[in-house]
Amino acid sequence: MGDRMPLVMEITDVVTETPRIRTLFFSDSIPFSPGQFVMVWVPGVDEIPMALSSPRSISVLPVGDATRTLCAMREGDRIGIRGPFGNGFRVQGQTLAVAGGIGTAPLLPLALGGKVTTFLLGAATAPELAFRAPLSCATTLHVATDDGSEGHHGMVTALLDELVLEVYDHICVCGPEPMMHRVLQVLAEKGLEGRGQFSLHRYMKCGIGVCGSCSIDPSGQRVCREGPVFTGDQLLDSELGRYVRDGSGVRRRFD
Amino acid sequence: MGDRMPLVMEITDVVTETPRIRTLFFSDSIPFSPGQFVMVWVPGVDEIPMALSSPRSISVLPVGDATRTLCAMREGDRIGIRGPFGNGFRVQGQTLAVAGGIGTAPLLPLALGGKVTTFLLGAATAPELAFRAPLSCATTLHVATDDGSEGHHGMVTALLDELVLEVYDHICVCGPEPMMHRVLQVLAEKGLEGRGQFSLHRYMKCGIGVCGSCSIDPSGQRVCREGPVFTGDQLLDSELGRYVRDGSGVRRRFD
Amino acid sequence: MIRLVPGTVSLGGVEMANHLVLAAGILGTTGSSIRRVLEAGAGAAVTKSIGPVASAGHPGPCVVELGDGLLNAMGLPNPSREFGTELASLKGLPVVASVFGGTPEEFRKVASWFRDRVAGFELNLSCPHAEGYGAAIGTDPGTVEECTRAVASLGLPTWVKLTPNVTDLPVIGQAAQRGGATAVVAVNTVRAMRISTELRLPVLGNRYGGLSGRAIFPIAVRCVYELYESVEIPVIGVGGIATAEDVIEMMMAGASAVQIGSAVRENPGIFREIAGELYRPGGVSPEEIVGCAHG
Amino acid sequence: MIRLVPGTVSLGGVEMANHLVLAAGILGTTGSSIRRVLEAGAGAAVTKSIGPVASAGHPGPCVVELGDGLLNAMGLPNPSREFGTELASLKGLPVVASVFGGTPEEFRKVASWFRDRVAGFELNLSCPHAEGYGAAIGTDPGTVEECTRAVASLGLPTWVKLTPNVTDLPVIGQAAQRGGATAVVAVNTVRAMRISTELRLPVLGNRYGGLSGRAIFPIAVRCVYELYESVEIPVIGVGGIATAEDVIEMMMAGASAVQIGSAVRENPGIFREIAGELYRPGGVSPEEIVGCAHG
């Protein structure tokens, strides 16, 4: 096994998905399964985890230094990529996807691969509904916005009540933590938590399972290695929806 | 590729070949081609090059510390083995072997493998004729002794005059340097040097081609790596028969 | 292969279920991940190194995966005193808190936060890529002695982790011993660097980092061998260990126990696997093995 | 990959056909093997280290082949003054004599034997496994400076080869610079050991040895990077180099040229192969590359 230095790639194209989210296409394809992520080296700034939104793209929401730098990148700029890492979604049969905001990114390649029957897409407001067009071609798309500017007025989780969840073999979820937590509760109430697959966002330093900064309670599982996708039964009575650890390891509660 | 630590083996049997030469059999077989050698670790003493006289034996003439310690070993004693190293003999068709003293060791497995048509065996005196019995079964054996106590009285090289050398596709030689040098001269006179294969003994420290202590002049070839077997044409006008370097690299002339 | 007779191990005052300890900084950040490793067969566990102030460490990249090792510059990310929350659930388990500071007082302060919750301390005097901490102070015998004394004064078993990046390791080991260390741990990572030729930049955010894993095993064996000849307290061997055979080799060099770090990444179950190979009823006594290569 | 524009290289006063130099102690024992390596494309060659008295070096085993490197303890075997015979046939070729001694006077004496036959000297102040020689004296800045001065006084280009087994490499590099070195060479092997668990003995006859090859590449890159920031004279990078890409990485760390050792074992033609990949008409100027990772 040789060295695995970060693969340096040129940005070939930047697509404006929503007023805030940018998709960065890069020069080489990365073989991956939907749900897997890469560590993206933003030279001079930091290295951060990002889902692959396609074999040759990441889709970024600017929230801090590294993501903002990425969103400001142009054709010809260069980034380093390590990975792909993690397990990804594992589906067959009927699959429901539930996505909120930038959480749509890892679910997009699953849907475009024809693996998603029904797709529930949520965002704060209509213009922030990412990847709407491709998703509506590939799946049966239902939409919700917090401000009611499009689709259901309210949380995307409310759309769950309109579906017969039992028909889905898998329910794949990615989005803000409170949203994911709510989905887990709904599934648990129906005894369907085992069909849920939740892609977690946790602070990651190494991405390869050595540092432990992404471990979740109480299992001690590593989001970067045993995750980022966990089944609902793995997450019952876990830290999900209660707290995350920041870069120093201090717990930050959701309120 | 993993680490290649010396393989530690137990001596299973010690056979007295001649009053001086001992064959040490060890526990595991080493896949090899005749003419290849191993580095033998004599714990607490040194590590020295030794031809394999069979897949699980070396045959040793005591000349100094390490070889004397080896010859004094018994069943149950342990040695370390690295290798096999080097190129070995490459023969097909009719092969003549010319061996002197302990130089018979690398030629023995060639002969027992049915690859030698005619075998010329020399020693100082009759009791020192090593491996006589097995050789006489496997080949047409001709013998010479310096003191005339058996076979031809004189150098083994004299036996060459009685043969039609042209019928041999290969002439494989191992023995004291002056003897090998004489054989090369005989072959060169007949323009047959290209058919000669000479197994050289040179001082070896690493055995793997890195230290350079076994390099021969003027080619700079490494006896441990490009050798120990060289064809006669590679050795014309070389140091063969003129000098060897000792452990420090100082040239010692043959007189 | 040589097998050892199973049994508990007392190592510089820490009671452990076997000779295999989780190394500092590997899955040692949370109570639950430490518990996971203990449940997976580690005889004891050292926590992530904890310091006087909470920090997220160096900017990334923090790690480069090499064919034969790992290069990292985490930069000692740690929750500082908050780490007590993580330790709360581990009380009574063989957990050793790794601590660091910039002065003897800081070392003592940090250690004192956790004194009621751990089986002992390990001083990180050896991280090769943190300004003003770790190896920056672990290369001076006087400072090593004082820091050790400050922590040892708390009355718990005190291990001192050493850096291989020094001219004379025995001198540092002896300083730790004078300061009251109950064991020395050798080694932390070897200072190293890789450069991205495309970006013309060192890959690590911190530029410099520390090499661990297979590549440093022969260096770690050498360090343990040197220390075994120069200190009286037990030596704990760490660096590149991945198999039961490696454990035996490290013990023959002089290690009374070993720590495993990088190899846990691929396989958190490695402790159980190694223990399964290493121990056999009727096996050799560890006393016969430890240091036996010194002849 | 980045390609360099081809051309001769002047390195601390030694004129070389390219940036690729044979490292000391590898096939450098005889005139004909040095000639062979030069004919195989090396830009220059450093000889085996030659000392004040002829010696066969340490008893074997002298080498352990590891998956990712080589561990050796040759013990500086050398023919001493007799080496002049070997050099005789190499006059005018870019051959640098590696010399060692126990004192500045010995260094100077040994070097003076060969002053008319070589293009320059390299001081071996760094062999990690020879009592009283090499690293045994190469860790003290004062001694390094004096030995360097003694050899530099002969008026030939003077390279000083450094050991990575020190706490503070820049300090040693600066000592060499003060002594008149025209270049520093980093690094010699890393002190290491392996043990045969069956025989319960260190494998090397000398017990301790030096690690070279792939395993030490990240350590060597780090050392070169450190030196580039602390000395004004050119740095020559050595340790684990096996490909053109490695050469570029080492140059970006700050190496004005490189030496190749262990990789020659499998492939004495490696110099030509690397050069074939490294150079292209119209390539980048080496000046642009050397040290560019210091940003």
Ligand SMILES: Cc1cc2nc3c(=O)[nH]c(=O)nc-3n(C[C@H](O)[C@H](O)[C@H](O)COP(=O)(O)OP(=O)(O)OC[C@H]3O[C@@H](n4cnc5c(N)ncnc54)[C@H](O)[C@@H]3O)c2cc1C
């Ligand atoms: C498996 C995985 C996949 C992800 N996929 C995407 C994606 O496809 N698109 C996308 O835009 N974002 C994704 N993220 C989140 C992304 O990694 C963070 O937004 C990013 O690390 C923030 O870095 P920053 O320097 O811009 O912000 P910072 O200034 O570092 O922090 C801003 C906010 O982001 C949070 N954060 C910081 N670092 C991390 C980190 N390493 N991991 C998680 N959260 C962090 C902080 O807690 C803070 O709230 C993913 C995260 C994970 C773990």
Ligand SMILES: Cc1cc2nc3c(=O)[nH]c(=O)nc-3n(C[C@H](O)[C@H](O)[C@H](O)COP(=O)(O)OP(=O)(O)OC[C@H]3O[C@@H](n4cnc5c(N)ncnc54)[C@H](O)[C@@H]3O)c2cc1C
């Ligand atoms: C490829 C090869 C195959 C060999 N096969 C055999 C064999 O099958 N049986 C056998 O008995 N011997 C064999 N030898 C020779 C054997 O290696 C030496 O006899 C041995 O190394 C001497 O070691 P010592 O410690 O006993 O003697 P020392 O005290 O070291 O020296 C005694 C004599 O042996 C010579 N010698 C010392 N070391 C070496 C060395 N490393 N290589 C070559 N000559 C050396 C010295 O010049 C001296 O004349 C072989 C040598 C080579 C190179």
Ligand SMILES: Cc1cc2nc3c(=O)[nH]c(=O)nc-3n(C[C@H](O)[C@H](O)[C@H](O)COP(=O)(O)O)c2cc1C
């Ligand atoms: C990602 C990572 C983080 C580490 N963090 C620490 C640390 O916080 N404190 C410490 O003393 N050592 C730390 N180390 C060093 C290890 O404990 C260990 O000494 C070193 O990795 C060698 O062992 P290994 O080869 O088994 O990994 C860390 C090593 C790695 C790879």
Ligand SMILES: Cc1cc2nc3c(=O)[nH]c(=O)nc-3n(C[C@H](O)[C@H](O)[C@H](O)COP(=O)(O)O)c2cc1C
């Ligand atoms: C077998 C061997 C012998 C060596 N002999 C010497 C020597 O005589 N003098 C010296 O300065 N370095 C010596 N070295 C060190 C090399 O010159 C080089 O610094 C080291 O091997 C690292 O480079 P590499 O990884 O390319 O081999 C030797 C190395 C090896 C492997």
Ligand code: FES
């Ligand atoms: S990010 Fe380091 S273990 Fe997951």
Ligand code: FES
């Ligand atoms: S013995 Fe070292 S090169 Fe042949």
